Amino acid sequence: MEWLGWGHLNSPNTVIGSVEIINDNNGAIYDSYQVKLADLANQIFSNNPALHGTYSSGADLVANGVFIYGIDSKPSSEVRMGWRTNLQANGDIHLTHVNGYIDDDYDGWHATQQNPEQDMQRGTLGVKKTFLDLDGDGWTTNDLRIGNDTNQIVAGGAGIAGIDTFYDTIPRIVVIFPEREVAISSSHAWFGTNAVGNPAGAGVYMYGSAVTVSVDRIAVDPGNPGRRLRVSGVRVE
Numbered sequence: 001m002e003w004l005g006w007g008h009l010n011s012p013n014t015v016i017g018s019v020e021i022i023n024d025n026n027g028a029i030y031d032s033y034q035v036k037l038a039d040l041a042n043q044i045f046s047n048n049p050a051l052h053g054t055y056s057s058g059a060d061l062v063a064n065g066v067f068i069y070g071i072d073s074k075p076s077s078e079v080r081m082g083w084r085t086n087l088q089a090n091g092d093i094h095l096t097h098v099n100g101y102i103d104d105d106y107d108g109w110h111a112t113q114q115n116p117e118q119d120m121q122r123g124t125l126g127v128k129k130t131f132l133d134l135d136g137d138g139w140t141t142n143d144l145r146i147g148n149d150t151n152q153i154v155a156g157g158a159g160i161a162g163i164d165t166f167y168d169t170i171p172r173i174v175v176i177f178p179e180r181e182v183a184i185s186s187s188h189a190w191f192g193t194n195a196v197g198n199p200a201g202a203g204v205y206m207y208g209s210a211v212t213v214s215v216d217r218i219a220v221d222p223g224n225p226g227r228r229l230r231v232s233g234v235r236v237e
Contacts, residue, residue, distance in 0.1 A: 001035070001156040001168050006146050014068065014126035015146050017173075021095075021157065023111050023119045028161035030109035032096040033121070035157045040146070041066060041091035043175045044131055048144060051131065061131055062091040068126035069093045079121040082106020095121065134178070145176040 007016040023030050041058035044066065045051055055061055067087060074080050083106060086094040097106040112119045127146060129139035148171040156170030 001170055003148055003170065003173065006148075008141065008145055011126070013130075014128055015132065017125040017127070017146065019123050019125065021121045021123070021159075023109050023159060025159065025161065025166045026111050026113045028111050028159070028164060028166065029114075030159045030161050032094060032160045033109075033157055034160075035069070035093040035095065035123070036155055037067060037125070037173075038088075038090040038092050039154070040127075040173045040175075044127075044144065047175045047177070048131065048134060050134055050136060059090055062087065062089065066128055066131045067091060067093075068128070070124055071095070072122045072124060077120070077122040078118050079107045079109045083121070085123075093123075093125075095123075132175075142178045145178070147174060147176050148172070149174045 001019060001021045004018040004020055007018075010016050019035065021033060021035075038058065041062050043058075045055060045058040045061055051061070055064065069085050069087065071077055071080055071083055071085060082097050083095060084098055086096065088094055097109075108115070108118060109121065110118050129143075132144035132146075133139045134143045150171045152172035152174070153169050154172045156168050159166045159168075
């Protein structure tokens with residue numbers, strides 16, 4: 001199984017992920033396949049504080065429509081006729097053929113060495129952008145995004161053929177935090193370049209990260225002898 005890429009700007013309402021699943025288990029004919037997405041649902045919930053007042057868990061997001069999954073039409077997907085998707089409560093997607101479909105006239109999901117022209121199923125996952133919006137003003141590239149982390153290899157799914165189950169591994173699907181620009185400034189008139197020099201700390205940071213700020217000399221407030229400028233903290237928003 002391989003996630004082919006993530007389209008963040010291809011749809012106004014969803015982030016689009018394309019997946020290709022190939023049966024490369026010689027001799028096996030898949031009866032079903034399980035695409036594991038529970039971890040992604042949990043990540044979205046954990047990393048978006050704006051959801052916590054309304055939802056209770058990743059499974060709660062699933063119940064409220066965070067994922068939409070469909071099998072692509074032929075010929076993009078070789079294995080299509082007679083197959084359906086079933087969204088599990090935890091977010092995983094169960095792909096299976098329908099027994100009795102037109103006298104069992106469904107596409108067989110064969111191994112590559114048996115039938116290379118009918119070994120591949122391709123699907124499309126939609127992740128609703130409303131659940132990736134951090135500040136409630138509509139999703140933009142400054143909100144949560146989705147990608148693959150090639151440094152983390154995890155179970156991607158499981159193909160089932162009779163009594164046998166075949167697991168595969170893929171780069172982990174991860175939530176990506178946006179970067180936010182941080183400017184160091186003050187509303188006090190005496191905090192200026194003539195008094196303070198160049199503050200260190202301005203720049204681009206990942207959302208939610210800690211920022212250390214320093215100045216190259218302390219400013220003195222002429223109207224209040226003995227008063228010094230102190231920076232107590234900066235929050236990235």
